Structures are given as C-alpha cells and as structure tokens.
Amino acid sequence: MNLLVVGGGGREHAIIKKLKENPGVETIYALPGNGGIAQDAVCVPEIGAKDIPAIVDFAKSHAIDFAVVAPDDPLALGCVDRLHEAGIPCFGPDAKAARIEASKVFSKNLMKKYGIPTASYEVFNDPKTALEYLKSASFPIVIKADGLALGKGVLIPQNLAEAEAAVKTIMEDKAFGDSGNEIVIEEFLTGPEVSVLAFTDGTAIRPMMSSMDHKRAGDNDTGLNTGGMGTVAPNPYYTADVAKVCMDTIFLPTLAAMRAEGCPFKGCLYFGLMITPNGPKVIEYNCRFGDPETQVVLPLLKTDLLTVMQAVENETLANLEVEWSDGAAACVILASGGYPSHYEKGKVMSFPASTPANVTIYHAGDKLADGKLVTIGGRVLGITATAPTLQAALADAYAAAEAVDFEGKYMRHDIGRRALAAMEEQ
Ligand code: AMP
Ligand code: GLY
Numbered sequence: 001m002n003l004l005v006v007g008g009g010g011r012e013h014a015i016i017k018k019l020k021e022n023p024g025v026e027t028i029y030a031l032p033g034n035g036g037i038a039q040d041a042v043c044v045p046e047i048g049a050k051d052i053p054a055i056v057d058f059a060k061s062h063a064i065d066f067a068v069v070a071p072d073d074p075l076a077l078g079c080v081d082r083l084h085e086a087g088i089p090c091f092g093p094d095a096k097a098a099r100i101e102a103s104k105v106f107s108k109n110l111m112k113k114y115g116i117p118t119a120s121y122e123v124f125n126d127p128k129t130a131l132e133y134l135k136s137a138s139f140p141i142v143i144k145a146d147g148l149a150l151g152k153g154v155l156i157p158q159n160l161a162e163a164e165a166a167v168k169t170i171m172e173d174k175a176f177g178d179s180g181n182e183i184v185i186e187e188f189l190t191g192p193e194v195s196v197l198a199f200t201d202g203t204a205i206r207p208m209m210s211s212m213d214h215k216r217a218g219d220n221d222t223g224l225n226t227g228g229m230g231t232v233a234p235n236p237y238y239t240a241d242v243a244k245v246c247m248d249t250i251f252l253p254t255l256a257a258m259r260a261e262g263c264p265f266k267g268c269l270y271f272g273l274m275i276t277p278n279g280p281k282v283i284e285y286n287c288r289f290g291d292p293e294t295q296v297v298l299p300l301l302k303t304d305l306l307t308v309m310q311a312v313e314n315e316t317l318a319n320l321e322v323e324w325s326d327g328a329a330a331c332v333i334l335a336s337g338g339y340p341s342h343y344e345k346g347k348v349m350s351f352p353a354s355t356p357a358n359v360t361i362y363h364a365g366d367k368l369a370d371g372k373l374v375t376i377g378g379r380v381l382g383i384t385a386t387a388p389t390l391q392a393a394l395a396d397a398y399a400a401a402e403a404v405d406f407e408g409k410y411m412r413h414d415i416g417r418r419a420l421a422a423m424e425e426q
Contacts, residue, residue, distance in 0.1 A: 001025050003306070004059050005041065006079060007049050007070035008032045010333075010364035010382040011291035015068060016041050017360065018298045018305040025306065029062060031055055035373045036363020036381075045367070049074050056082045064088055068309065072148055075267075075287050076102035091309040093287050096263035100254075101270075101287040104153075104184045105146050114257035116250055117281040121186035127171040130183060134163045140188045145170050147179030151227050152340075156188065191276040192237040192422070193283065195293045198251060198271065199308055202264030204318035205251055206308070209300050210238035211293045212419055217340060219414045226340045227379055230415030231331045232390060233296040236422040237275050246273065246280050254285070266312055295362050295382040296329035328390040330397040331382045332415050336365075337408030339378035344408060347375045352403040358393075359385045359400045375406055390416055390423070 001024050005012050008030060016028050017040055031054075033043025047054045050073050059067055069079045069092035078095035099106040111118040119142065124130035134141070143166045145153035153176045157163035170180035198207040211233040217223035238246075250271060258265045270286035270293070289297075298305065302323040311317045336343035346369075355361065362384060365377015381404060385396035394416045401411055 001065040001306075002063055003028045004055075004062070004064045004067040005030050005070060006055055006067065006074050008034045008037065008043075009071075009291055009377075010362040010379065011289050011294040012070050013037050013040070013362040013364070014294045014298045014382075015070060015289065015305070017362075018301065019068070022304050022306040029058070029064070031058065034363055034376075035366040035368040036361070038368060050077060052077055052079050052082050055079060056086050059083060059088050060086055066090065066306070066310065066313075068092065070288060072098070072101055072286065072288050076148060089310070089313050091312055092267040093265050094263070097258060097265040097267075098287040099263070100258065100265060100285045102148055103146055104144050104284075105182050107285050108184055108186070110254075110257050110261065111282060114253055114260070116253050116257065117279060119187040119189050119281060119283075121184050123182060123184055125182045127167050130167050130171065130185065131164060133185065134160060134167070137163070137185070139163070142186045142188050143167065143170065144184045144186065145176045145180040146182040146184065147176070149176035149179045152176065152225065153179055154225070189274045189276050189281060189283070191274045192418075194235045194238045194242075194273045194275060194280075195231075195290055196238065196246065196271045196273060197289055197293060197297055198269050199312055199317060199322065200255055200265060200267070200269050201312045201315040201317040202259060202266050203255065203315070205255060206317060206320070206322040207243070207247070207251065208297045208322075209233050209324050210235040210243075211290075211296050212237075213290065213293060214412060214415055217412075219412050224340050226335075228290070228292045229333045229335065229412045231292045231296045232394070232416045232419050233293075233300060233329045236419050236426060242275060242280055246271070250280060250282060266315070291364075292331050292333055292379075292382050295331040295384050299329050299360060299384055299386050300325045300327065325386070327386055327388045328393045329384055329386045330390065330393040330416050331362075331384040332397045332401045332411055333364075333379050334381040334383065334401060334404060334406075335379050335410045336375055336377070337410045339410065343378055345374075345376050347406040347408060349373045349375065349380070349404065349406040352400070355400055355403075356385075356396060358387055359383065359396055361400070361404070380406070390419060394420075
C-alpha cells in the first residue's frame with residue numbers, strides 16, 4: 001500500500017513511524033515532511049500542508065491507497081472532503097466536523113446545547129460589548145479568539161486592565177487575524193489538566209492512553225505558552241473513575257451531539273480536560289492528534305495503527321479492540337533557544353552514534369542542508385522513551401536528550417515531575 005501523510009512535525013513523524021510497522025505498507029509520502037522524517041518517508045517539501053489542490057493532485061498521481069491528514073489547518077480547509085471527492089480513503093474529520101476545533105464559538109455552543117460540562121461563557125463580536133461585560137466580571141478570566149491561532153489565542157488576564165488590553169489585542173489589533181473577529185470570554189477553571197485523544201468513527205469510540213502536556217516554556221510552569229515542551233503518558237490524574245465519568249458525560253455526548261448537528265466526527269478527537277473540584281470539564285476540543293501528546297501515546301499502541309485508521313474510515317471501529325502497552329512513556333522537547341519568541345535557525349545538529357532500543361527521536365523542525373540536519377523550527381526534536389515505569393522513561397528520555405546537541409538547545413528539566421508527585425500522593 002502507498003500512504004500519504006499531510007504535515008511535517010513531530011506528531012507526523014510519530015504517526016509515520018507507527019504506520020511503517022504494518023508489513024503491507026510500501027511507500028509513505030509526507031507532504032511536506034521535514035529533514036528527519038526523510039529517514040522514514042519520501043518527503044515532498046514543495047507541497048505545503050495547506051495546499052489542498054496540490055495534495056489532491058499528488059494523491060491521484062501517486063496511487064495513494066490511504067491518506068492521513070494530521071494538522072488542524074488542512075482539516076479546517078476541507079482537505080479530507082476534497083480527498084474523498086477524489087475517491088481516496090483517508091483518516092481525519094471533514095471541514096464541517098473540524099469546526100469543533102476551528103471555531104470556539106461552535107464548540108462552546110455545542111457543549112451548552114447538549115449539556116456537556118465546560119466553563120460558563122459569553123460570546124462577543126464587537127469590542128465595546130465585551131469591554132462593558134468585563135466591567136462586572138471577576139478575575140482571573142479567560143479570553144479566547146474564536147478561530148485557529150497556532151495555540152496562542154487564549155489569554156488569561158488577572159485584572160480589568162489586562163482584560164481590556166487582551167480584548168484590544170485580539171479584536172482591534174487583530175493579533176490572530178480574522179480568528180479574533182469573535183471572542184469567547186469564559187470562567188477560569190482550576191484543577192489538573194489531562195489530554196485524552198480518541199479514535200472515533202462517529203459512533204464508536206476508542207480513547208487512547210491519557211497524557212499530560214507541559215505547555216509553558218519554563219520549568220515549574222513559568223514563562224510563555226508554547227505548543228508543548230514535553231509530555232508523559234499515562235496521566236495519573238486520569239483514574240479509572242475519572243475515565244468512566246468522562247466517557248458518560250463528555251465523550252459519548254460529544255459524538256451524539258456532532259451526529260445530531262449533521263456533522264459526525266470521524267478521526268482523532270482530542271479532549272483537553274480539566275479535572276475541576278466539580279468534576280471533569282472540557283477546556284478545548286482539537287480535531288486532530290495533539291503535538292507532543294502523539295509522541296508518547298502512539299509508542300504505547302499495540303494494535304496496528306493503519307488497521308485502526310481504516311476501521312475509523314470504514315465505520316467499523318465497534319468491531320475492533322484497540323490495545324495499549326502497560327508501561328509509560330515520556331517525551332522531552334528540544335527547542336531552539338528563545339522559543340516561543342524569537343529564535344535562530346540553521347544550527348547543525350549532532351546525534352549520538354546509537355540510541356537505546358526504547359528511545360525514539362522524533363523530528364519536528366529541521367531540514368536537510370548539504371547532507372546535514374539543521375534546525376528550522378522552534379520545537380526541533382521530541383525525545384521519547386518508553387519503559388515499564390514513568391521514572392525509568394523520564395531517565396532514559398533525559399539521558400538521550402543530553403546526548404543530542406545543537407547551538408542554543410533548550411529544554412525544560414521538570415517534565416513529568418508533577419505526574420510523579422501525583423503518583424506518590426495516590
Ligand atoms: P487552549 O489553547 O484552549 O488549550 O488553552 C491553553 C491553556 O489555557 C489550557 O491548556 C489551559 O491551561 C488554559 N485554559 C484555557 N481555558 C481555561 C479555563 N476556562 N480556565 C482555566 N484555564 C484555561
Ligand atoms: N499539545 C497541545 C495541542 O496539540 O494542541
């Protein structure tokens with residue numbers, strides 16, 4: 001079989017490595033892919049992940065048997081719709097279902113209409129009414145741009161002055177472009193966060209192993225928000241009891257709501273949850289695999305990934321058991337110094353001659369230049385280790401992260417610390 005994966009980050013590298021385990025797979029094309037992914041797939045750097053017509057043409061001319069569309073932008077732009085029109089089976093939601101991530105107004109209204117637990121909220125489409133509302137609000141409060149904003153469209157002002165500045169940034173200065181034409185202002189929730197990615201064919205659901213992201217740039221959750229500086233799986237806050245509540249009050253009701261709205265969700269649905277004192281609530285939905293959650297979750301998947309994805313596409317997931325390893329995984333992101341603000345590119349990377357069998361290096365932001373791998377992104381590599389315990393996985397991931405080098409290499413040193421502390425308390 002010939003496969004096509006749209007995207008070019010660490011998440012896509014993890015998907016590709018897992019797909020390769022299927023013996024029926026001949027060639028995997030990555031559009032655009034990256035320098036490191038080129039070790040595992042045929043990369044096509046000329047075709048960007050948002051160039052839908054070029055992606056469809058490529059799929060038709062390269063006898064693609066199955067396509068995986070991984071990033072949010074092409075999903076929201078209808079990449080899956082166009083591939084299906086061209087007769088190509090694929091994994092991922094259509095544009096109507098992708099609104100669950102692409103429009104916060106859509107997802108918040110969905111949750112309200114169908115009684116799915118989430119922060120209470122109001123929607124505003126002009127700054128004047130928003131500012132008026134904020135005068136009688138309590139702080140901190142959460143302000144979200146409606147549309148996609150590279151994970152940066154959420155601001156948490158601590159007082160009225162900061163809130164006014166946030167509304168101005170999003171709605172008047174258009175810091176996130178048209179994504180800020182509408183905003184959601186919502187209640188500030190507290191509690192540990194859990195990421196649950198789930199395979200679903202619209203009706204059946206197979207939650208993946210839970211995970212914990214580390215979104216802030218600095219140790220002890222300080223500094224700016226990033227795309228994610230590291231992950232661990234499983235997440236100790238996601239107990240069997242919590243999982244049952246989530247299935248009954250969040251997961252199944254969300255799938256039913258999407259069906260009732262005429263846009264059943266097929267693909268990977270990402271539930272960003274907060275375990276509040278009043279129970280689990282939805283912080284956000286994503287219409288795709290998380291990054292870097294995927295880099296810890298997929299290495300623990302025992303069932304063949306392509307088989308699961310085909311069952312989603314064929315709507316036969318109810319007949320498939322999806323199995324997970326008993327162990328744990330940890331991923332440490334190596335970033336370019338300065339990320340998520342300004343950082344330098346073009347740094348040559350050096351790697352150890354060999355890595356232990358339980359360690360995988362996922363490439364997120366690099367390219368091949370004169371036969372050498374050089375940095376081109378903020379998040380450059382994800383170093384994942386799997387092991388019987390989280391302690392062992394973290395030790396091995398950090399040892400491998402120390403062994404890779406490039407000028408300005410930056411990482412957090414406390415990935416998994418909160419998870420280990422939570423496990424000791426339990
Ligand atoms: P998002 O981009 O929606 O994942 O939001 C980024 C981060 O902002 C989340 O991971 C949370 O830590 C935080 N956040 C979002 N919504 C809320 C909320 N209602 N209450 C508290 N924190 C929130
Ligand atoms: N790691 C968070 C996300 O993928 O949105």
